[in-house]
Each structure stands twice: as structure tokens, then as C-alpha cells.
Amino acid sequence: MAVSYQKLFDLMNGKKMKRKDLIEKAGISYATIAKLEKGENVQMDVLDKICTNLKCQLNDIAEIKFD
DSSP: OEEEOHHHHHHHHHTTOOHHHHHHHHTOOHHHHHHHHHTOOOOHHHHHHHHHHHTOOGGGTOEEEOO
């Protein structure tokens, strides 16, 4: 089982938002973006910041993938 954040990057593409825009808007770090890109664990408060700033739900940016 793994978490995929591909939905987040698809949502950002739809809004023509770059990674640096999300970093500035949500107040997250480049290291966090790297973790999201790799599907690594990210703290819930970070996901909350992203959802709050993008005005979306958690299931709009992440999904669990079963192998």
C-alpha cells in the first residue's frame, strides 16, 4: 500500500500552478514537495495547509494505491 499525490499535481496543472507557487501559497518547503513527488509520508498538518489553500478536500489531492 502506498499513497499517491498525483491528483495534487494534476490539480495544480489544471490551475496552471507551479510547485513554487504552492510552496509560497501554502507555506511548505521544497523538501515537502520532494516527498509528495516521491509518494513519501507527509504530516497531516501539511496536507491540511495544501487543502486549505487550494480549497479542496484530501481525496482531491491524494489516494491510496494497493499493489
